Amino acid sequence: MTAEPASRDPILTVTGAVHAYGGRPVLRAVDLTLRPGEIYALLGPNGAGKTTLIRTICGRIRPDGGQVLLKGRDPARVSAARAGLGLVPQEIALYPNLTVAENIQTFAALAGTPRAAMAAAVQRALELTRTVDRAHVPVKHLSGGYQRRANIAAAIVHEPSLLILDEPTVGVDLDAREAVDQVIRGLRDLGVAVLMTTHDLDQAGALADRVGFLNEGQMVLEGEPKALIAEAFGAQMEILVHLSEEVDAAGEIQLAAEGLERTRRAHVWSRLDADGYAAAGRLDKRLRKVGLTPREIRVREPSLANLFTLVAERKLAA
Amino acid sequence: MIAAMVRVMALDLWRDRGALVMTFLLPPLVFLIFSSVFAGTTGDDIQLKLAVADVARTPDSGRLTAALVKSPEVRAETVSPATAEEVRRLVKAGQADAGLVIREDPASAGKPFVIIADPSRAVAAPLAQARVQQVLAAALPDVAMRRTVTLLEPALGGLSDEQAENADSAAALLRDTPPKAGDDGGFFDREAVKDAKTGGGVIAYYAGAVMILFALFSAMQGALGLMEERRTGVADRLLAGVAGMGPVVTGKFLFLVGQGLVQALAIFVTAQLVYGVAVVQHAALWLPTTLAASACAAGLALGLVSLCRTREQAQMLSTFVILILAAIGGSMVPRFLMPPWLQTVGWFTPHAWAIEAYQAILWRDAGIGAVYKAWGVLTAAGLLGLAVAHVLARRLRR
Numbered sequence: 001m002t003a004e005p006a007s008r009d010p011i012l013t014v015t016g017a018v019h020a021y022g023g024r025p026v027l028r029a030v031d032l033t034l035r036p037g038e039i040y041a042l043l044g045p046n047g048a049g050k051t052t053l054i055r056t057i058c059g060r061i062r063p064d065g066g067q068v069l070l071k072g073r074d075p076a077r078v079s080a081a082r083a084g085l086g087l088v089p090q091e092i093a094l095y096p097n098l099t100v101a102e103n104i105q106t107f108a109a110l111a112g113t114p115r116a117a118m119a120a121a122v123q124r125a126l127e128l129t130r131t132v133d134r135a136h137v138p139v140k141h142l143s144g145g146y147q148r149r150a151n152i153a154a155a156i157v158h159e160p161s162l163l164i165l166d167e168p169t170v171g172v173d174l175d176a177r178e179a180v181d182q183v184i185r186g187l188r189d190l191g192v193a194v195l196m197t198t199h200d201l202d203q204a205g206a207l208a209d210r211v212g213f214l215n216e217g218q219m220v221l222e223g224e225p226k227a228l229i230a231e232a233f234g235a236q237m238e239i240l241v242h243l244s245e246e247v248d249a250a251g252e253i254q255l256a257a258e259g260l261e262r263t264r265r266a267h268v269w270s271r272l273d274a275d276g277y278a279a280a281g282r283l284d285k286r287l288r289k290v291g292l293t294p295r296e297i298r299v300r301e302p303s304l305a306n307l308f309t310l311v312a313e314r315k316l317a318a
Numbered sequence: 319m320i321a322a323m324v325r326v327m328a329l330d331l332w333r334d335r336g337a338l339v340m341t342f343l344l345p346p347l348v349f350l351i352f353s354s355v356f357a358g359t360t361g362d363d364i365q366l367k368l369a370v371a372d373v374a375r376t377p378d379s380g381r382l383t384a385a386l387v388k389s390p391e392v393r394a395e396t397v398s399p400a401t402a403e404e405v406r407r408l409v410k411a412g413q414a415d416a417g418l419v420i421r422e423d424p425a426s427a428g429k430p431f432v433i434i435a436d437p438s439r440a441v442a443a444p445l446a447q448a449r450v451q452q453v454l455a456a457a458l459p460d461v462a463m464r465r466t467v468t469l470l471e472p473a474l475g476g477l478s479d480e481q482a483e484n485a486d487s488a489a490a491l492l493r494d495t496p497p498k499a500g501d502d503g504g505f506f507d508r509e510a511v512k513d514a515k516t517g518g519g520v521i522a523y524y525a526g527a528v529m530i531l532f533a534l535f536s537a538m539q540g541a542l543g544l545m546e547e548r549r550t551g552v553a554d555r556l557l558a559g560v561a562g563m564g565p566v567v568t569g570k571f572l573f574l575v576g577q578g579l580v581q582a583l584a585i586f587v588t589a590q591l592v593y594g595v596a597v598v599q600h601a602a603l604w605l606p607t608t609l610a611a612s613a614c615a616a617g618l619a620l621g622l623v624s625l626c627r628t629r630e631q632a633q634m635l636s637t638f639v640i641l642i643l644a645a646i647g648g649s650m651v652p653r654f655l656m657p658p659w660l661q662t663v664g665w666f667t668p669h670a671w672a673i674e675a676y677q678a679i680l681w682r683d684a685g686i687g688a689v690y691k692a693w694g695v696l697t698a699a700g701l702l703g704l705a706v707a708h709v710l711a712r713r714l715r716r
Contacts, residue, residue, distance in 0.1 A: 094552070154555070
């Protein structure tokens with residue numbers, strides 16, 4: 001897929017990138033390196049600076065300070081540097097009245113693919129994204145999952161060495177997400193460097209070789225997911241308490257007193273505890289005593305979601 | 319790269335039946351409607367509906383009424399009751415274009431007729447007057463003569479019995495001699511400056527007027543694709559690549575020029591087939607004029623749409639521009655009916671240049687000397703719009 005799949009030289013190097021909009025800093029000395037065959041998940045709350053960082057990597061923003069290099073060249077100054085870049089926007093960035101194959105062919109032509117190589121390039125993109133069976137269906141008639149994969153196909157037809165995916169599975173069901181994940185893994189195996197942003201922390205945990213947490217323009221945490229989780233939480237386990245119904249104000253005070261915090265899921269509260277299962281048993285008894293009978297209590301290893309919460313709430317030192 | 323964009327636009331249009339109809343079927347249809355309306359209202363074909371009340375009830379007023387009703391030049395109908403009030407009512411209600419009240423014998427010395435017309439139909443009164451005079455002179459020449467004699471008699475110091483008898487004999491002879499076909503008894507003979515089946519210059523005018531109107535309308539619809547490309551992220555995808563949006567803008571421009579050409583072909587072929595407008599005979603000048611007009615519409619549309627931030631903004635601006643330019647430039651109402659100042663303002667629209675160029679070629683058989691300026695203006699406006707679109711597309715990178 002890539003020109004130099006065997007090389008381990010960085011494809012992308014961001015060094016001390018600084019940028020501000022009207023005096024408001026959005027990137028503060030961000031560093032990021034990406035090598036061939038690596039999946040990097042860029043995480044962070046809305047407004048953290050992810051979009052600005054991606055636009056900088058795409059050469060659309062020239063940073064106020066620092067440097068962005070794609071294979072050693074500045075994408076904002078040297079347009080040829082962008083030849084090895086493929087972008088998959090969050091939206092379905094395709095022409096809906098055209099078929100999948102026609103769309104891929106269009107973007108191949110706009111990326112400068114020679115006419116003689118066109119058919120083979122289109123076929124390869126269809127195969128890599130597993131959309132061959134829908135090649136001649138107009139995009140507007142595809143399911144959400146196929147549209148997502150066609151969206152990726154249009155970005156890889158010119159064989160980029162760096163693929164940037166902005167929320168590649170937003171709004172699709174689990175099966176479709178798994179299909180997209182398989183496509184991304186396949187590209188990684190071919191040596192493509194993948195940089196993705198996502199709010200789906202399960203997906204990031206399952207796919208990414210490395211993750212980076214961006215918060216208020218700063219890369220506050222970066223590394224392999226398991227290593228980061230182990231470093232942040234040590235031997236602690238996450239206790240998840242599922243309640244049957246919404247609790248009143250008094251109940252909330254009781255839950256808070258037990259160190260439980262509300263999660264994004266309805267009626268689910270959680271806390272971290274080094275004692276794990278033993279702590280869960282004690283917690284169950286105490287909650288029953290005050291009339292907050294849990295429907296279920298689960299104990300699991302902490303995830304990226306717990307780490308994300310720490311980062312977002314600035315409970316973690318930069 | 320540019321060809322890829324042209325292909326996208328072509329496939330997109332081909333698969334959108336509604337857009338196809340709007341682009342290639344609607345323009346000839348609108349042209350046919352406009353040309354039918356104006357060909358019948360600016361030439362000899364105008365058939366005024368005239369309400370006639372014979373209040374005088376003399377033999378000659380009866381003859382005039384009968385002649386008017388029989389005349390193919392006017393749709394005259396007698397009213398009942400035959401009163402001036404009834405004529406006024408019908409005109410006011412819009413059931414007649416104008417009214418004629420014959421209040422005295424037509425040969426009498428005063429003003430025997432009253433024309434009643436609605437001021438909102440300003441042309442109706444003089445036209446009705448002309449038609450009545452035409453019928454009077456052609457069908458009742460004896461009455462016209464007797465009225466002349468009546469008017470002259472005081473100036474001559476009265477007629478002798480012999481002179482009066484001769485005048486009566488001449489009047490009787492005139493009354494009994496049927497008028498020659500096509501002779502309206504007036505002073506004038508007519509000569510047309512151009513042969514045509516029907517409508518003539520007005521048809522050529524409206525072919526051009528509808529062409530430029532729809533070229534701009536369709537180009538605006540096509541250019542709105544730029545907004546869609548921004549909304550769906552296609553622009554982001556392309557801006558992250560080597561080529562950027564440049565080939566997209568150029569590709570759209572070339573497609574829209576081609577679309578304008580095909581659209582114009584549909585309109586002018588209709589004009590030739592239905593009305594005999596000599597398009598094929600003037601193809602050498604028609605083609606560059608059409609290319610210049612299409613390029614102008616394409617460039618302006620792309621430039622204007624590029625100025626907008628959202629599709630909603632672009633749609634509002636395009637509707638505003640299309641309607642205003644069409645109204646000022648003469649696509650809605652013929653320019654020769656406009657006041658001079660508005661005709662001057664019209665030169666700031668592509669419509670006026672295109673319409674005048676088409677008229678010069680197709681109606682006045684003018685040569686390149688009459689249209690090269692229009693080609694220059696239209697092409698320059700189109701290229702300016704294209705340049706604006708390119709500059710703004712480049713700024714999208716930031």
